[in-house]
Structure formats: structure tokens, C-alpha cells
Amino acid sequence: MSDLKSILMLYRDPKLAKRLTEKIHELAKEINDYTLIMHVCGTHEWTITHYGIRSLMPDNVELRAGPGCPVCITPASDIDAIIKLSLDGIIVMAYGDISRAKGGKGISLEDAKSMGGKIKIVYSVQDAFLLAKELSDEDIVFFGVGFDTTAPATAYMIKRDPPKNLSVLSSYRYVPPAVGALLEAPDLAIDGIINPGHSSTVTGMKPYKEYFDKHKKPMVFSGFEPIDVLISIYLILKQIRDGKAEMINEYTRSVTWNGNVKAMKTLLSVFQLEEGYWRGFGIVDNSAFEFKEEFDFVNARVKYGIRKPTARGEFVEGAKCADVIKGKIDPIECPLYMKECTPDNPKGPSMVSIEGTCRIWAEHKVTAILKCRI
Amino acid sequence: MCLGYPGRIIEIKGDFAKVDFGSGVIKDNIIISLVDAKVGDYVIVHAGYAIQVLDEEEAKKTIEIWNEYLKSISENR
Numbered sequence: 001m002s003d004l005k006s007i008l009m010l011y012r013d014p015k016l017a018k019r020l021t022e023k024i025h026e027l028a029k030e031i032n033d034y035t036l037i038m039h040v041c042g043t044h045e046w047t048i049t050h051y052g053i054r055s056l057m058p059d060n061v062e063l064r065a066g067p068g069c070p071v072c073i074t075p076a077s078d079i080d081a082i083i084k085l086s087l088d089g090i091i092v093m094a095y096g097d098i099s100r101a102k103g104g105k106g107i108s109l110e111d112a113k114s115m116g117g118k119i120k121i122v123y124s125v126q127d128a129f130l131l132a133k134e135l136s137d138e139d140i141v142f143f144g145v146g147f148d149t150t151a152p153a154t155a156y157m158i159k160r161d162p163p164k165n166l167s168v169l170s171s172y173r174y175v176p177p178a179v180g181a182l183l184e185a186p187d188l189a190i191d192g193i194i195n196p197g198h199s200s201t202v203t204g205m206k207p208y209k210e211y212f213d214k215h216k217k218p219m220v221f222s223g224f225e226p227i228d229v230l231i232s233i234y235l236i237l238k239q240i241r242d243g244k245a246e247m248i249n250e251y252t253r254s255v256t257w258n259g260n261v262k263a264m265k266t267l268l269s270v271f272q273l274e275e276g277y278w279r280g281f282g283i284v285d286n287s288a289f290e291f292k293e294e295f296d297f298v299n300a301r302v303k304y305g306i307r308k309p310t311a312r313g314e315f316v317e318g319a320k321c322a323d324v325i326k327g328k329i330d331p332i333e334c335p336l337y338m339k340e341c342t343p344d345n346p347k348g349p350s351m352v353s354i355e356g357t358c359r360i361w362a363e364h365k366v367t368a369i370l371k372c373r374i
Numbered sequence: 375m376c377l378g379y380p381g382r383i384i385e386i387k388g389d390f391a392k393v394d395f396g397s398g399v400i401k402d403n404i405i406i407s408l409v410d411a412k413v414g415d416y417v418i419v420h421a422g423y424a425i426q427v428l429d430e431e432e433a434k435k436t437i438e439i440w441n442e443y444l445k446s447i448s449e450n451r
Contacts, residue, residue, distance in 0.1 A: 003416075003430065004380055004381075004382065004396065004416055004428075005396065007430065007433045007434065008380075010433075010434070010437045011433075011437065013437075016437070016440065016441065016444070019444045019448075020440075020444070023444065023447070042377070043377055043378075095421075123422060124403070124405075124421055124422025124423070125421070125422060126390075126403055126405060126422055127403070127422070146421060149378070149420050149421070149425060150420065150421045152408055152423070152425075153405055153408075153421055153422055153423040156405060156407065156408060156423070157405075160389070197378075198377075198378040198418065198420055198425060201378075201418065201425050201426045202425055224378075227437070227440075231436075231440060250436075252429070252432045252435075252436060253428055253429045253430070253432040253433040253436065254418060254426050254428060254429070260408060260409065260425055260426060262407075262408050262409070263408040263409075263425065266408065354377075355377065
């Protein structure tokens with residue numbers, strides 16, 4: 001692994017980081033106006049927080065996390081539905097993260113387990129399929145949570161060899177239309193967007209074109225190392241200074257214009273895109289991966305009569321989860337952050353998931369944003 | 375969901391691969407059929423499947439270009 005490590009170290013080079021930061025400050029001075037850069041990925045948030053990139057930013061440049069955490073945007077009504085199934089004696093298989101997120105009734109899958117619910121935590125969809133075959137006398141539901149990055153593996157396994165006793169509750173979501181909705185949001189006024197490198201590796205840059213054409217905001221597809229993120233910020237600010245807007249690929253070692261065609265083709269042969277509800281964010285057209293009719297046999301919504309989720313009040317009173325998920329505010333602006341709501345006792349999904357902004361900030365003990373002067 | 379980790383393929387059996395993520399972390403049962411990869415390639419693995427073959431040359435080129443570019447804009451000032 002020495003090769004890979006040496007490549008990664010290039011992307012963590014402090015000298016290059018310093019030079020990029022200086023250039024970012026020069027650009028920001030020329031721009032002068034307040035500039036909001038949003039990203040939509042938990043891993044970008046982790047990099048920004050872990051490497052203290054926010055504190056390297058000029059006073060007029062703000063980096064904000066948008067809805068980039070799949071657990072956070074998974075509808076509470078789907079969590080409630082799957083909890084009910086587990087309590088009815090059906091074995092629920094889910095990733096660890098989502099099992100701790102509370103639904104609309106204030107309980108999580110993990111809580112349901114202590115109430116007698118049947119839950120098994122799995123690492124991947126293929127683990128769930130293997131386990132389902134071993135437990136062939138049981139009814140099993142796999143909770144499909146994630147973005148376009150995650151969903152192709154599920155589609156692939158369903159086409160390959162689905163166990164007869166397994167169905168899937170799909171809460172999978174498609175990211176490009178959500179970025180379009182963010183750019184449209186009048187309460188955000190985003191100046192530039194850092195697009196998610198791995199989601200875009202699968203979808204390609206192409207599906208973003210229609211949203212780019214409509215809003216003409218700088219859009220950079222970015223990798224996840226600190227140098228990747230600094231380059232992306234530089235590229236956005238440079239466009240703003242020059243009065244331009246382009247779609248630029250910074251993550252050329254992984255992202256392409258057409259994406260992973262095989263993965264997307266597999267995905268769209270099993271699922272179709274429908275209007276989808278994102279917890280904390282709202283309804284986004286063409287953003288929910290729902291099963292095509294010919295896959296009714298594996299669709300938990302059909303098998304158990306689970307309705308498609310709709311918007312409704314679904315957060316703890318006083319919590320600002322929705323504003324954090326949408327990217328309107330930072331976690332420290334929520335009155336519950338690190339008081340009633342902590343990683344050990346999370347009140348909202350953003351504090352549960354390792355991709356949630358609140359959880360990432362909490363684990364890095366962030367209680368304020370300090371700005372450096374260059 | 376972007377949690378993806380790069381690793382090197384050490385074995386392929388049918389639709390699945392064994393991938394070495396370094397630091398002693400080796401995972402079996404990674405779906406490999408959604409990319410065109412061979413043993414020895416670096417792949418980005420997300421939620422149990424390889425989403426892409428990592429382009430090493432491209433990775434090195436990006437850094438070279440940026441080092442050169444930053445040097446040139448500094449000298450031109």
C-alpha cells in the first residue's frame with residue numbers, strides 16, 4: 001500500500017495547503033462580498049472540520065454543510081415503518097448508523113431491539129443477502145438507506161440472486177436534483193457549490209448540467225483530501241472574482257462526465273426516480289429511488305403496505321435539526337447542541353450518523369469557529 | 375453518502391474481490407462487477423462495492439499541475 005499512501009500524502013502536503021490558503025485569501029480580498037460555499041457530503045464536512053479548513057478561511061468566506069448525510073435525510077415515517085415491522089416479528093437488517101436514528105415516535109431501531117424487535121446490523125447489502133439465505137424460514141427486510149453511491153449494490157444483488165424471504169424498503173435518494181433544489185432555495189443564497197466526489201463518481205457530472213445551466217453558479221466536483229477541498233474552494237472563488245460560472249472537475253482521479261455507467265444502468269433497471277421526501281429538507285422532484293413494478297416481489301412498500309413518506313413535523317421540540325440538515329445554520333446555532341444533544345444521547349439524526357454535521361462537529365469538540373488572519 | 379475508501383485488489387473470485395485497505399485491514403466479499411478492474415488495481419470501495427478504479431497517474435498529475443500553477447501565478451505578480 002506504499003504507493004497509495006504516498007499519493008494520499010501529496011494531498012495532505014502542508015506547504016501546498018499554505019500556498020493555496022494564501023491564494024484563497026488574495027481572491028477573497030478582491031471579491032470583498034460575503035461568499036457562501038456549500039458542500040453536500042458528510043466526508044467533505046469531516047475533512048473540513050478535521051483539518052480545520054474553516055478556520056483557514058478569510059472573514060468573508062463561509063463553508064456550510066448541506067444535506068449530505070443519508071441517515072439525516074431518511075424520512076422518519078420510513079424509520080417508524082421499519083421499527084413496526086421489527087416489532088411484528090420480521091427480521092430487519094440495517095446499517096449500524098440508521099439503527100440509532102429516531103423516527104417520528106421518538107424511538108430508534110436500537111430502542112426497538114430492547115423492546116423485543118428483531119434487528120440485525122449488517123455492513124453491506126451482500127451480507128444481508130447471505131444472512132437471509134441462512135435464515136430461510138424467516139421474513140426479512142433490508143432497510144435501503146443511502147444515495148446513488150450506495151443504491152447500485154442493492155440493485156445489483158437484487159438482479160443477481162434475491163433470496164425469496166427478503167424484501168427491501170428503499171429510502172434511497174438521488175443527489176443531483178437535491179443540489180438543484182439547494183441552488184433554488186431563496187433562504188440559502190449559495191454563491192458556489194462543492195459537489196460530492198463519490199456520489200458524482202457514480203452519477204457522473206452530466207446530471208448536474210441542467211441545474212448548472214439554470215442557476216449558473218460555480219460548481220466544483222471535489223475529492224476528499226484537504227488539498228482537494230482547498231483547490232475546490234480556490235476554483236470557486238476564482239470564478240466568482242472573474243464573474244464566471246463553470247462546472248469543474250477537481251477529482252479527476254475518480255469523477256468523469258458520464259460516471260460509472262454500469263452502476264447507473266444497473267440502478268435504473270431496478271429503480272425509477274420519483275418525487276421524494278428528504279427529512280429536514282422537503283420534497284424534491286425525481287429524487288427517490290422507488291422500485292419498478294416488475295420488482296414488486298422484493299418491494300417492502302408493496303409487501304407490507306408502507307406508504308411513500310411525506311413531509312411532517314418529525315424532530316424533537318426545540319431542536320434545529322431541519323435548519324442544520326438544510327444548511328441554513330451551523331450546529332453551534334442549535335440550542336440543544338452539546339447540551340441535551342450529544343453523541344451519547346443524540347436527539348436528532350445529524351448527531352447520530354458519522355456523516356452528520358452535528359456528530360462530526362461534536363467529535364471534534366467544535367464549539368466556535370475561529371478565523372485566522374493572513 | 376460519500377464514505378469511500380481506496381484499497382488494492384488482491385484477489386477476484388467471480389463477482390467478488392478481496393481488497394487490502396492497508397494497515398492490516400483486508401475485506402472479503404466486495405462486489406467488483408460494477409467496474410472493470412483487475413488484481414493489483416486500486417479501487418474506491420463504498421458500502422461493500424467498488425465504485426471506481428482509482429486513476430493513479432491522474433492523482434499525481436493533479437498535484438504536479440497545481441504546484442506548477444501556484445508557482446507561476448506567484449512569480450507573475
